[in-house]
Amino acid sequence: MAERIRFGILGCGVIGPHHAQAIAGLPDDAVLVAVADRELDRAEKLAQQYGATAYDALNELLRHSELDAVCICTPSGEHAACAVAALDAGKHVVIEKPVDVTLTAIDRLRAARRSQAQKVAVISQHRFDTATRIVRDAVEQGRFGRLTVGTAQVRWWRSQSYYDSGAWRGTWEYDGGGALMNQSIHTIDLLQWIMGPVAEVSAYTGLLAHERIEVEDTAVAVLRFANGALGVIEGTTAAYPGLTARLEVHGSQGSAIIDNDELLYFHSASVPEEGSAYGVSGGGNQVADVLSQYATAPAGPAAGADPASLSMAHRDQFRDFVEAIREDREPLVNIEEGRKPVAIILAIYESARNGRPVAIQ
Numbered sequence: 001m002a003e004r005i006r007f008g009i010l011g012c013g014v015i016g017p018h019h020a021q022a023i024a025g026l027p028d029d030a031v032l033v034a035v036a037d038r039e040l041d042r043a044e045k046l047a048q049q050y051g052a053t054a055y056d057a058l059n060e061l062l063r064h065s066e067l068d069a070v071c072i073c074t075p076s077g078e079h080a081a082c083a084v085a086a087l088d089a090g091k092h093v094v095i096e097k098p099v100d101v102t103l104t105a106i107d108r109l110r111a112a113r114r115s116q117a118q119k120v121a122v123i124s125q126h127r128f129d130t131a132t133r134i135v136r137d138a139v140e141q142g143r144f145g146r147l148t149v150g151t152a153q154v155r156w157w158r159s160q161s162y163y164d165s166g167a168w169r170g171t172w173e174y175d176g177g178g179a180l181m182n183q184s185i186h187t188i189d190l191l192q193w194i195m196g197p198v199a200e201v202s203a204y205t206g207l208l209a210h211e212r213i214e215v216e217d218t219a220v221a222v223l224r225f226a227n228g229a230l231g232v233i234e235g236t237t238a239a240y241p242g243l244t245a246r247l248e249v250h251g252s253q254g255s256a257i258i259d260n261d262e263l264l265y266f267h268s269a270s271v272p273e274e275g276s277a278y279g280v281s282g283g284g285n286q287v288a289d290v291l292s293q294y295a296t297a298p299a300g301p302a303a304g305a306d307p308a309s310l311s312m313a314h315r316d317q318f319r320d321f322v323e324a325i326r327e328d329r330e331p332l333v334n335i336e337e338g339r340k341p342v343a344i345i346l347a348i349y350e351s352a353r354n355g356r357p358v359a360i361q
């Protein structure tokens with residue numbers, strides 16, 4: 001198929017415009033033709049910027065005559081319902097994270113695909129960062145030996161005015177959770193993608209620095225991975241002034257640290273090293289070497305904690321989606337992959353509620 005994939009965007013709030021920018025970043029492969037928001041002025045503003053047509057509802061958008069794919073950028077608890085409507089209309093779909101906020105809704109979405117030819121991608125843009133690829137490849141190649149510990153630490157800040165800025169924010173029904181389901185999900189997804197499936201979690205959550213929200217602003221969990229490795233998740237929107245999102249992967253022959261999407265530390269013993277009994281003591285940083293082996297520098301966009309600065313972080317995932325349609329293969333992050341971090345987060349919430357370890361479904 002030589003033609004460009006014609007996209008529509010539903011939801012023109014914070015993230016919708018980033019989808020528009022990502023699509024514009026693939027001028028030979030994709031084009032934005034229509035946008036919709038129930039606040040019509042938001043749709044009109046975005047439409048004007050990209051020469052698209054504006055609508056105020058999903059059913060109007062779906063009637064647009066030349067549309068191949070729809071991006072779902074509405075509040076999280078509406079994702080599956082909107083995506084099912086787009087699938088029923090015969091479109092391919094890109095869904096913002098989280099794919100939805102309950103496993104029932106996600107499974108309903110999975111059942112709604114008419115055929116394997118209809119492609120569904122769930123946004124997890126940092127899977128495409130160079131830093132992430134380097135660390136995942138190293139694990140796949142056994143360069144870190146036996147995996148022992150993996151940690152995800154998201155120490156961000158969201159003000160009370162952030163939570164007050166939309167009625168859906170901080171609600172169970174539409175946000176599906178707080179610091180984990182909305183913010184830390186990116187790093188949790190990378191943790192499980194690199195370390196492998198999580199078998200069981202034990203957790204505490206708290207609402208410590210905000211009010212008028214139903215969900216947690218702070219959570220800690222300990223994990224047991226299916227491969228026997230252990231892990232920790234710390235996620236908060238209550239760490240003023242907002243620090244970094246950090247992922248650490250450790251094994252018997254190597255370690256890596258990604259901080260705010262950049263590869264900070266990498267060490268792999270290509271042959272078991274005869275160092276001191278206490279290892280190389282934090283030394284031997286091989287980041288420069290390993291980066292030079294990957295053609296595309298820099299090691300990931302420094303998108304950091306501010307969603308308004310996301311810029312082109314989504315573009316590589318859109319490229320994968322367009323290729324998936326053309327090559328009739330699954331996108332890298334399909335519904336099944338998008339479901340995994342949600343299942344972990346829901347198990348953490350259940351453990352925090354019940355005070356017991358919870359196995360992942």
Ligand SMILES: NC(=O)c1ccc[n+]([C@@H]2O[C@H](COP(=O)([O-])OP(=O)(O)OC[C@H]3O[C@@H](n4cnc5c(N)ncnc54)[C@H](O)[C@@H]3O)[C@@H](O)[C@H]2O)c1
Nearest residue numbers: 011012013014015037038039073074075076096097166307
């Ligand atoms: N990948 C990322 O880094 C990232 C960053 C920010 C947000 N997100 C995700 O994007 C989604 C939206 O977040 P946001 O911050 O852009 O929210 P937002 O409130 O800023 O924007 C949502 C927009 O959708 C519109 N809308 C809601 N329901 C609608 C409907 N049924 N029909 C038409 N329009 C509708 C609203 O009017 C609003 O303009 C969330 O699921 C969030 O988790 C992802």
